[in-house]
Amino acid sequence: MTETKPNRTVRRGRVFPEIQWSEEKKAQWKAEKEAFYKRCKIIFDRVQPELIKTHYNWYIAVEPDSGDYFIDKDNIVVAKIAHQKYPNARLFVFRINETGVSGTI
Template sequence: MIKSGPKIVRRGFQIYNKLKRALEAEHYREYVAIEVKSGEYFLGKTMDEAMSLAEQRYPKAKFFVVRIGDLATINFKHRFSLSSSSTSTAIAW
């Protein structure tokens, strides 16, 4: 089970690097949210869009989020849902 931030980042980068060439060719400057346990990923024009898609599939998961082709800043984001008891975490680069 992947719980800590550094492990999520490491696994997220491993998955992203495998997808990087295809994602940058088709989705440059969009966002990808990666569910690090399964490797499944979700694309969006915004971080919120990518996270919303990811949370629909994995409501309680932790995600690695990156802007495709732009690895400049780090952000830790914890999202709370007001309509349910689910929470999810995103670590964004």
């Protein structure tokens, strides 16, 4: 006697519908992201020459609205410290070195 197995339909693709952004929305998002980066970079450029002497290759999280920044050896820890003081704020994390980035592509 053979048992018959039910045919199952395999679902392909995403469970959630994809977000469809217009080109204008994409451009606006990119411009906002770039403006936020520039605001953070100003603060980083101001403190980086002094911090590079004592905290080379550490991480710095910048909150641009207040001008506050936080430093730590670990990028996850520095983000947690910053979010404790500013729980709903957007932050940007730089690495304290010559370029401000933590890796290469």
